[in-house]
Amino acid sequence: MYEATVSAPVNIACIKYWGKRDTKLILPTNSSLSVTLDQDHLRSTTTSRVDESFEKGDRLWLNGKEETVKEDGRLGVCIKELRNWRKIEEDKNSSLPKLSQWPLRIASYNNFPTAAGLASSASGLAALVASLAKLYELPQSPSELSLIARQGSGSACRSLFGGYVAWREGSKEDGSDSLAEQVASREDWPEMRALICVVSDLKKGTSSTSGMQRTVETSTLLKERLNIVPGRMEEISKTIKSKDFENFAKITMKDSNSFHSVCLDTSPPIFYLNDVSKSIIQVIEELNRSSGEIIAAYTFDAGPNAVIYSLEKNIGKVLGVINKFFPQAEESKDPFKTKSEDLPE
Numbered sequence: 001m002y003e004a005t006v007s008a009p010v011n012i013a014c015i016k017y018w019g020k021r022d023t024k025l026i027l028p029t030n031s032s033l034s035v036t037l038d039q040d041h042l043r044s045t046t047t048s049r050v051d052e053s054f055e056k057g058d059r060l061w062l063n064g065k066e067e068t069v070k071e072d073g074r075l076g077v078c079i080k081e082l083r084n085w086r087k088i089e090e091d092k093n094s095s096l097p098k099l100s101q102w103p104l105r106i107a108s109y110n111n112f113p114t115a116a117g118l119a120s121s122a123s124g125l126a127a128l129v130a131s132l133a134k135l136y137e138l139p140q141s142p143s144e145l146s147l148i149a150r151q152g153s154g155s156a157c158r159s160l161f162g163g164y165v166a167w168r169e170g171s172k173e174d175g176s177d178s179l180a181e182q183v184a185s186r187e188d189w190p191e192m193r194a195l196i197c198v199v200s201d202l203k204k205g206t207s208s209t210s211g212m213q214r215t216v217e218t219s220t221l222l223k224e225r226l227n228i229v230p231g232r233m234e235e236i237s238k239t240i241k242s243k244d245f246e247n248f249a250k251i252t253m254k255d256s257n258s259f260h261s262v263c264l265d266t267s268p269p270i271f272y273l274n275d276v277s278k279s280i281i282q283v284i285e286e287l288n289r290s291s292g293e294i295i296a297a298y299t300f301d302a303g304p305n306a307v308i309y310s311l312e313k314n315i316g317k318v319l320g321v322i323n324k325f326f327p328q329a330e331e332s333k334d335p336f337k338t339k340s341e342d343l344p345e
């Protein structure tokens, strides 16, 4: 039996991906940029095995529960593409064992609750692709692998890299240039911190996949957003390279607000922010105003939970105001156990 285990972290976008121009290949309507979180407690770990003696058919377990692998589904497509790449290597070198012909057994675990509203599909699909690439000893680069991870879940392509990562929308119809690449490493700006505020661990009402398609079909504001994002991608990359937190923060907050505006402009409208999320926005805006400089940036994905970016030197101050305005019950200080009813209305 051959086996490989890889873990991949969650990423949180500063410039949001929201909309597909091709739903099958998962080609986005705009480029996006994220920060990969490197904490040990926000990861998916996947083990892949092949053996000649396994019964026919690939099988997969997510957090211990078996999921069906549909051949033409997202997972099936990722497996098929990676298996094809392995087959190419086997054809080139006849001494390689024929792993591409053997059935797969894949087990994936998140070390954080899937229901916590954190991007589990990004880390999950990235870990799956990376573990198969390791099992098959593929020579492809992480950017080439991102072409496959993208077809599992768009945001997954960014979790194949650490640090600051751009997913280029690309212009080719076959998606061969819609890939992720690192803009800067974690070490290039090591003072950056991300504070995750779990406002609610309930499952979100509208899935990203269906929500973004509804936005593409019905929002006129999305067209405006698509004109603005290319400039923002350029600008935010510059702020990362020059470690300009003030402008990094301004762009991050603006883009989060722009994304939630197009959600509201969708018919029927999509509401991801709740009253606690909106209070967090106000508290951070006020913290920045009273500090006389921008020391924190909020961003929200397809749910009410906030991620606050700040530099190490200011994170204590940010935590201070968050704890003051959103006190947590002593027993729920572990954010992964926080229930929404522990927080003030």
Ligand code: 2P0
Residues within 6 Å of the ligand: 012, 013, 015, 016, 017, 018, 026, 032, 121, 122, 152, 153, 154, 155, 156, 208, 209, 300, 301, 302
């Ligand atoms: C992002 N989100 O850039 C944005 C911000 C949510 C809000 O990527 O349909 O789960 O699997 O490609 O990747 C969520 O979208 O959607 C997402 P699919 P995905 O992080």
